[in-house]
Amino acid sequence: MSAAAALRIEHPAALPAAGIDYVVVDRLSKVYNEGSRQQVEALAPTTFTVKAGEFVALLGPSGCGKSTLLMMVAGLDAPSRGTISVAGRALTAPRAETGIMFQDPTLLPWKTALDNVLFPFQAADRGAGPKDAATMARAAGLLDQVGLKGFHHHKPRQLSGGMRQRVAICRALVYEPDLLLMDEPFSALDAITRDEMNLVLMKMWEEHHRTALFVTHSIREAVYLADRVLVMSRRPGRIIEDIRIPFSRPRGLEIGETVEFNEICGHLRGKIQHVPH
Amino acid sequence: MDPEPVALTPSPAAPGGAFRLVDLLSSPLYERLRPLLLPAAFGGGLLLLWQVLAVAFDYPKVILPAPSDIWAALVTDFGAIWQQTIPTVRDTLAGFLVAALFGVGLASLLGFNRLVRDAVYPLVVIIQLVPKIAWTPLFIVWVGIGWQSRLTIAAFIGFFPIFIAMMAGLESTDRSLVRLSRGLTATPWRTFWLVRFPAAMPYLFSGLKIGITLAVIGVIVAEFISSSEGLGFLILKSAALLRTDLILAAITVLCVIGLGGYGAIHAGEIAVRRWQGE
Numbered sequence: 001m002s003a004a005a006a007l008r009i010e011h012p013a014a015l016p017a018a019g020i021d022y023v024v025v026d027r028l029s030k031v032y033n034e035g036s037r038q039q040v041e042a043l044a045p046t047t048f049t050v051k052a053g054e055f056v057a058l059l060g061p062s063g064c065g066k067s068t069l070l071m072m073v074a075g076l077d078a079p080s081r082g083t084i085s086v087a088g089r090a091l092t093a094p095r096a097e098t099g100i101m102f103q104d105p106t107l108l109p110w111k112t113a114l115d116n117v118l119f120p121f122q123a124a125d126r127g128a129g130p131k132d133a134a135t136m137a138r139a140a141g142l143l144d145q146v147g148l149k150g151f152h153h154h155k156p157r158q159l160s161g162g163m164r165q166r167v168a169i170c171r172a173l174v175y176e177p178d179l180l181l182m183d184e185p186f187s188a189l190d191a192i193t194r195d196e197m198n199l200v201l202m203k204m205w206e207e208h209h210r211t212a213l214f215v216t217h218s219i220r221e222a223v224y225l226a227d228r229v230l231v232m233s234r235r236p237g238r239i240i241e242d243i244r245i246p247f248s249r250p251r252g253l254e255i256g257e258t259v260e261f262n263e264i265c266g267h268l269r270g271k272i273q274h275v276p277h
Numbered sequence: 278m279d280p281e282p283v284a285l286t287p288s289p290a291a292p293g294g295a296f297r298l299v300d301l302l303s304s305p306l307y308e309r310l311r312p313l314l315l316p317a318a319f320g321g322g323l324l325l326l327w328q329v330l331a332v333a334f335d336y337p338k339v340i341l342p343a344p345s346d347i348w349a350a351l352v353t354d355f356g357a358i359w360q361q362t363i364p365t366v367r368d369t370l371a372g373f374l375v376a377a378l379f380g381v382g383l384a385s386l387l388g389f390n391r392l393v394r395d396a397v398y399p400l401v402v403i404i405q406l407v408p409k410i411a412w413t414p415l416f417i418v419w420v421g422i423g424w425q426s427r428l429t430i431a432a433f434i435g436f437f438p439i440f441i442a443m444m445a446g447l448e449s450t451d452r453s454l455v456r457l458s459r460g461l462t463a464t465p466w467r468t469f470w471l472v473r474f475p476a477a478m479p480y481l482f483s484g485l486k487i488g489i490t491l492a493v494i495g496v497i498v499a500e501f502i503s504s505s506e507g508l509g510f511l512i513l514k515s516a517a518l519l520r521t522d523l524i525l526a527a528i529t530v531l532c533v534i535g536l537g538g539y540g541a542i543h544a545g546e547i548a549v550r551r552w553q554g555e
Contacts, residue, residue, distance in 0.1 A: 076460055096462045106457045110475055110553035122471060123463035 022211045023050040023073060023179065028082035029236075030068050041236035042068045045082060048230060048239055055205060055212040057222035060232030061272060066215045067103075069237070070183050073213060074100050086179060096124060099177030099210070101185040105164035107156040107171075113163075114139055114152040117170045126175050135174075142170040145207075146200050162193040166200060173208055180205075180212040187217070195253055198224055206250050219265050219272070224256060231271050241271045342522040347529065350522040358523075361511040362530055365496055368424055368507070369534070372431020373492040377485060379432065380439030388447035388477075389469050401440065409434045410498055422503040431495035435488040442484025446477025478553065482546040489538040493531065 030043040043065035050056045060066045071077035073084055075094035084091040086098070107116045117139040121130040128135045143152055146166040156164055165185060172180060185201075186194045198221060205212060205225075216222050222229045223245055231241035245264065247255050255261050301307060307314070324344045330336075331343035338346055351358065383401075387394040412433060417426045450473045458468040500509025508527045515523035 074460055076456060094460050094462050098460075100457070100460045102453060102457065104453060106451075106453045108454065108472065108475075119471075120461045123458050123461040123467055 020051060021049040022052040022054070022087060023213065024083075024085045025049070025069075025073065026083045026085075028069065028072060028079050028084060030065065030072065030077070031080045034080060044236040044238040046238055047082075048242070050211055050213055052211050053209055055214065055225060055227045057226035057229045058213065058215045058232060059219060059222040059229050059268065059272070060217065060237060061234055062217055064232045064234050065237030066217075066232050067183050069232075070181055070213060070215045074098060074181050076100075095179070096126065096175075097178045099172035099175070099180045101165075101168050101172045101180070101182040103184045103187055105156070105161075105168040107164055107167055109156050112153045112155055113143060113148060113159065113167045116156070116167050117143060117174050119171060120175045139170065139174050142174055143167070145204065146170060160193075161189055162197060165189065165197060169201060169204060173204060173210075176208070177210060180210045182212065182214045184215050184217065186221070194218075194221070199253060201225065202249075202251060219268050220256060223261060223264050223268070224251065224253070229268065231268060241268070243268070339519050339521055342525060346522045347525045350520070350526040351529065354523060354526065358508075358511065358526060358530055361506060361508050361527070362534070364424070365493075365500065365507040365509065365531075366534055368427040368496045368499075369431055369489075369492050369538070371424075372428045372495060373435050373489050373538070375428065375432035376435030376488050376492060377439055380436050380484065380488065381443050381481065384440050384443035384447060385469070385474070387444060388473065389465070398444070401437075405437045405441070409437070409495075413495075413498055413502055417499075417503055427496050427499040427504065427507070430499045431492040434495040435492035438487035438491065439481070439484040442480045442487075443477055446480025447473050449480070450476040475553070478549050479546075482542060482549065485542045485545075486539055489542055490535055493535055493538070497531070 025046060025048050027045040027047055028043065029041070029045045032038075032040045032042055046069065058066045058069065068077060072079050073086070073091070075091055075098070086095060107113075108119060111119065114136075115130075118130040118135065120126060121128060121132070121135055130136075140152060143149070143166075146169060148163060148166055148170075151159060151163065156167070159167070168185065172182075182201075186197045189197060202225060214222070214225060216225075226245055228242065228244050230239050231243075232238065233240045243264070246260070328344045331341055336343075342350075383397075387398055413426075413430050416429045416433070420426045420429055454472050454476065455468055458472050463471065496507065497509040497512075500507040501513055504510045508531055512524050512527045515521075515527065
C-alpha cells in the first residue's frame with residue numbers, strides 16, 4: 001500500500017478548531033512487516049495534539065519510534081493504524097507547507113549553500129521560482145541570520161557539519177512553512193556545536209514562530225528548546241509523560257544552569273529510566 | 278625494544294653549482310610531472326630497447342620493423358593513413374554518440390519507472406553477456422556494408438557499459454536526498470531530474486570512458502569484416518601486402534584516437550566534478 005493510500009483512512013471527527021489544535025495525532029501506530037515473523041511494533045497507538053505556535057519536543061531513547069512518528073507526520077511514512085491531521089485537514093501525503101529537518105543536513109552536494117536553500121522552490125511550485133528576486137533575497141537573508149554571511153556560494157563539502165545543518169535550517173524556513181518538523185537535527189554534531197545550533201534554532205524560531213515538533217534523545221536539548229516535552233517509552237513507543245516547560249522566551253543558554261532547569265531534567269530522566277519494558 | 282641508535286654521518290657537501298639528480302627528483306616541478314614523466318620514460322626505454330634489438334639482430338622488417346621504420350611509414354604514407362583515419366574517427370564518434378544517447382535514455386526510463394525496470398533490466402543484462410562482436414555479421418546483413426553497419430556496431434558495443442553505469446548511478450542515489458525531495462512535494466519527474474540524474478554523473482563518466490574505447494573496437498572490427506575504407510581496412514590491406522610497418526603505423530594512429538577520446542571524456546568529467554563541488 002502506498003503512503004498516500006494508507007494515510008487516507010480518515011477520521012472525520014479529527015477536524016480541530018482552527019488555530020487551536022494544529023497537529024492532531026490520533027491513535028497512530030506503526031508495525032513493520034505486519035503479519036510476518038519479522039513483525040516489529042515500532043509505535044504503540046499514540047494520541048497527542050500540538051497547538052498552533054507551540055514548540056513541542058518528543059523525547060525518548062533511541063529506537064523508541066519517535067523518528068517513525070515524525071516521518072508519519074511529515075507524510076513520508078504510512079501509519080499502520082490511526083490518523084494525523086494538520087491545520088484541520090487529514091494528512092494523506094507530504095504537505096507543501098511543512099518544513100522538515102532530518103538527522104543529516106541532506107544537502108545536494110553539487111549545489112552551493114544558497115542554491116540548497118532555494119531548492120524547495122525548484123523542487124515544487126511554491127508561487128515563486130528559485131530565481132525570483134524576493135525569494136533569493138529571503139534565502140540570502142536567512143543565511144546571514146544563521147551566521148553564514150560570506151558562505152553563500154560555498155559547496156557543502158567546503159562547510160563544517162554545523163554550517164551544513166544551518167543551511168538545512170534555512171532551507172526548512174525559506175518557504176515560510178506553518179509547521180516545522182525536526183528529526184534529531186543536531187544529533188551528529190559535537191556538544192559545543194550543538195549548543196550553538198540550539199541557540200541558532202531558538203533565535204530563528206522566536207523570529208518566525210512556527211508550530212514545531214522536534215524529536216530528540218537529549219533531555220537538556222528538549223527542555224531548553226520546547227514549550228512542552230512529550231516523553232516516549234522504549235519500543236514499542238508510547239507517550240508516558242507530557243510536561244510544560246515554564247521558562248519565558250527569549251531563552252539564553254544560561255537557563256541550563258538554573259536549579260529549576262535541572263530539576264525538570266532530573267524528573268524527565270527518572271521517567272525515561274523507569275520505563276517498564 | 279628500542280631500535281639500535283643509528284650514528285648519523287653528515288653527507289659530504291655537494292660541490293658548489295654541480296648538478297645533482299637528488300635535487301631534481303625532489304623539486305616540486307618533478308612531483309607535478311611525475312605521473313607523466315615516469316610512464317613516458319618507461320615507454321621510451323622500451324621503444325629504445327626495441328630499436329636496438331631490431332637493429333642489432335637485423336630482424337626482417339616484415340616480421341618486426343623497428344620503431345624508426347614505423348615512424349618512416351607514418352611520415353611517407355601520411356596521406357593514405359590520414360585518408361583512412363577520417364572515416365574511422367567519424368564512425369567511432371557517431372557510434373559513441375548514439376550509444377551515449379541510448380544508454381542514458383534507456384537507463385533514465387528504467388530508473389524512472391520501476392515496472393519497466395523490472396521487466397527490461399534483466400534482459401539487457403543477459404544480452405550483455407553474449408560477446409557483442411558476434412552480432413557484427415548480423416548487423417551487416419540488416420543495415421548493409423556501408424558506414425551504417427559500422428555505426429550500428431560501434432553504438433551497440435558502446436551502449437552496454439554506458440547503460441549499466443548510468444543504471445548503477447541512478448540506483449545508488451542517496452535515499453535521504455530522494456526523501457527530502459519527496460518531503461518538499463516534488464513530483465517524481467522533478468526528483469529524477471533535480472536529484473537522481475545529477476547524482477548519477479560520476480557513474481556515467483566511468484561508463485562513457487569504457488564506451489568510447491569499445492566504440493573504436495566496434496568500428497575496427499566492422500572495417501575488418503566489410504569495408505573499403507577506414508584504419509581497419511588499411512590494416513587488413515597492409516597485412517595482405519606484408520606492410521607490417523604500415524600496420525603498426527595505423528595502430529599508432531588508433532592509439533592516438535583512443536587517447537583523444539578518453540582524454541576528452543576525462544576533461545568533461547573533471548568539469549562536471551568541479552561543478553558538483555568536489
